[in-house]
Amino acid sequence: MICKFHSNLLCFLIFNLLAFKPITAQTIYGKDKYIEYSLGKLPIIISVPHGGNLAPNDIPDRTCNNPTTVTDANTIDLAKKIDSVFIVRTGCKPHVILCNLKRTKLDANRNLTNGTCGHPIAVNAWNEFHKFIDTARFIVNQSYPNQAFYFDLHGHGNPIQRVELGYLLYDDELELDDETLNTSQYIENSSIQNLAKVNKNNFSHAQLLRGSFSFGSFLAKRSFPAVPSQSIPRPGINTNYFSGGYNTVNHTCYNPMLDINGVQVECNFQKLRDTPSNRILFALAFVESVIEYMQVHFGLNLSDCNKITNVENHNHRPPIIYPTIVGCNGILNIMNIKNAYKITVYDQAGQLVFQNEDFKDQIQLPEMMVPGIYGLKMEMEGVMYNFRIVVLD
Numbered sequence: 001m002i003c004k005f006h007s008n009l010l011c012f013l014i015f016n017l018l019a020f021k022p023i024t025a026q027t028i029y030g031k032d033k034y035i036e037y038s039l040g041k042l043p044i045i046i047s048v049p050h051g052g053n054l055a056p057n058d059i060p061d062r063t064c065n066n067p068t069t070v071t072d073a074n075t076i077d078l079a080k081k082i083d084s085v086f087i088v089r090t091g092c093k094p095h096v097i098l099c100n101l102k103r104t105k106l107d108a109n110r111n112l113t114n115g116t117c118g119h120p121i122a123v124n125a126w127n128e129f130h131k132f133i134d135t136a137r138f139i140v141n142q143s144y145p146n147q148a149f150y151f152d153l154h155g156h157g158n159p160i161q162r163v164e165l166g167y168l169l170y171d172d173e174l175e176l177d178d179e180t181l182n183t184s185q186y187i188e189n190s191s192i193q194n195l196a197k198v199n200k201n202n203f204s205h206a207q208l209l210r211g212s213f214s215f216g217s218f219l220a221k222r223s224f225p226a227v228p229s230q231s232i233p234r235p236g237i238n239t240n241y242f243s244g245g246y247n248t249v250n251h252t253c254y255n256p257m258l259d260i261n262g263v264q265v266e267c268n269f270q271k272l273r274d275t276p277s278n279r280i281l282f283a284l285a286f287v288e289s290v291i292e293y294m295q296v297h298f299g300l301n302l303s304d305c306n307k308i309t310n311v312e313n314h315n316h317r318p319p320i321i322y323p324t325i326v327g328c329n330g331i332l333n334i335m336n337i338k339n340a341y342k343i344t345v346y347d348q349a350g351q352l353v354f355q356n357e358d359f360k361d362q363i364q365l366p367e368m369m370v371p372g373i374y375g376l377k378m379e380m381e382g383v384m385y386n387f388r389i390v391v392l393d
Contacts, residue, residue, distance in 0.1 A: 030128035031121075032056070034101045037132035042086060042302055043144035044094035044290060045136045045260075046151045047247060049108035049129065051075035052100040056121075059105040064117040069104045072155035074273045076100070079153055080348075081283040084373040088324045088388045089287050092305035095136035099129050109152070109245045133251050137260055146194070147298045149290070150262030152247040155273050158240050163226040163272070165216050166244030166264035167191045167209060168254055171235045174228055178206035191244060191252040192261040199297050210234075213296050215263065218289035224272065224282060242266040277371045277393060284325065284390070318385055319378055321363075325390045328371065332363040332389065341380035345389075348373055365391065 026039045034054060050072040062069065076098055083096050099108040106122045107115040108129040116122035133150075140148040156164060168191045173181075180186065182204045187193050196205035201213070208214055209228050216229030227235045235241035244264040249255065252262035267273055272282045294300045320335040343363065344355040353374065354366055369391050376387040 028132070030132075031124060034099070034106075034125040035128040035132060036098050036100065037135070038083065038093065038096040038098075039139070040093035040095040040136075041305060042090065042092050042094045043140045043148040043294070043298075043300065044086070044151070044302075045097070045133065045140065045148060045251075045262075046079055046082065046094050046153055047097040047108075047129075047133055047251075048072075048075050048079045048153045049099050049247060050103050050154060051077075051079070051098070052102050052106075054100045055102040055105055059101070059119055059121050060117075061104045062107065062115075062117045062122075065114050067107065067110075067114065067117075069102075069107075070157070071103050073269065074279060075153055075155045075267070077276075078155075078267065078273060078279045078283065081279050081373060082153075082286055084348075084388050085280075085283045085287045085390060088373075088390055089291065090302045090305040092302075095140065097129060097132045097136065099125070101125055109154075109247050111246055115246075130250075133247075137251070137258070140260075144300070146259050147294075147300060148260045149294065149298075150248075150251055150260050152245070152251070152262065152264045154242070154264060154266045156240075156242055156266040156268060158268070160239060161225075161268040161270045161272075162232065163216070163219055163224055163268060164235065164242050164266035165226055165228060166242050166248060166266065167228075168244040168248055168252075169209075170243050171237055171239060171241045174209070174234050174241075175237065178204065181206040181209065189254070191248050191254050191263055194253040194259055195261045195297060200299050201296065203297070208297075213293075215289060215293050218292050219285060222285035222288060224285050280371060280373065280390060280392065319380065321376065321378075321387050321389070324388065325392065326365065327392050328365065328369055329367050330365050330391070332365065334359070334361050334363065337361060337380065341378055344377045344379075346375050346377075348375075 028037045079096055083093060086094050106125050108126060112126055116126050168189060187196050187205045192208055196208055203213060210230060210233040212230050214229055216226035219226040220229045220231050225232060248262060248264045253259055271278055273279060291302050294302055319337055321332050326332060342356060343359055345353040347353055371391050371393050374389050374391060376389055378385045
């Protein structure tokens with residue numbers, strides 16, 4: 001039961017949110033908004049433990065046990081862009097848990113003692129972060145038993161510019177041949193061990209780690225080199241490769257009490273996290289890779305998720321806008337329109353971009369629009385519809 005992990009008050013809040021409001025629009029905040037949880041509908045859970053920038057004075061800087069305190073730059077924005085692209089691509093959201101505290105105050109990817117140094121406010125935030133992940137897993141399992149996937153999103157500073165996927169196998173273990181990696185000794189130390197034991201195509205553990213249908217290979221074919229993958233099967237010894245951390249250990253099937261598979265995703269900075277445009281491009285590649293991965297290995301078509309609208313009962317088919325990914329000064333086409341309608345477009349900060357233009361069945365984007373993710377609201381016959389669009393260079 002969910003109440004195993006939460007106070008009665010939080011249980012009441014969660015169940016009421018699920019019962020009476022669409023979960024795609026709900027965000028739950030912890031105390032002082034140090035932790036936030038954006039509820040989703042997809043069987044995808046994403047956590048970001050090291051991207052926060054809040055540094056309240058009432059939480060002292062961590063000094064215990066020689067802590068690492070470097071912020072994973074732009075990872076919260078990257079997660080939000082991934083979230084938005086999922087909405088654009090599937091009509092539904094993943095579950096996203098963010099730590100907004102700076103890593104000097106809290107490390108949510110360490111055990112309670114080392115992550116908080118015992119300070120009560122940090123302890124409370126640490127507990128909220130991990131309980132929100134527990135909650136997301138509980139919710140997902142109601143609709144997708146044994147089919148959820150967990151991503152712990154990070155940024156690394158290694159000079160080798162590639163995505164590092166941590167399945168809890170060390171660099172020297174990934175040097176081993178496929179036959180050895182397929183033995184129970186290594187499968188049972190893997191964060192995808194349940195998938196390795198049961199998957200619809202009977203792929204081996206080694207194939208799931210670095211074969212042509214591995215997640216790393218899906219990223220690589222979309223122009224983001226990743227290790228392990230078919231093109232980079234081994235990270236190399238002494239390369240400071242990140243094999244996974246506390247969250248991957250405790251929130252995936254490496255924990256014998258859980259059935260969810262998962263991976264730590266360490267993103268390089270150059271040409272990925274460094275600019276908004278590059279973060280959008282990676283978000284697109286990441287989402288497409290997840291969609292393909294879930295289709296191939298779990299038989300789930302995430303693209304079938306219903307498109308978002310903030311009304312449930314109306315007498316005509318909802319409008320369709322396509323393409324939702326378009327170049328600057330591009331054209332959006334509209335289907336299923338009826339009589340007059342009103343368009344409002346706004347940026348991620350909520351600032352108005354344009355509205356009330358004289359549209360018919362097409363929208364010409366203005367030249368002033370810069371690459372980014374935008375919200376588009378359409379009002380038609382008293383009904384409001386919400387869309388997301390991605391504008392590229």
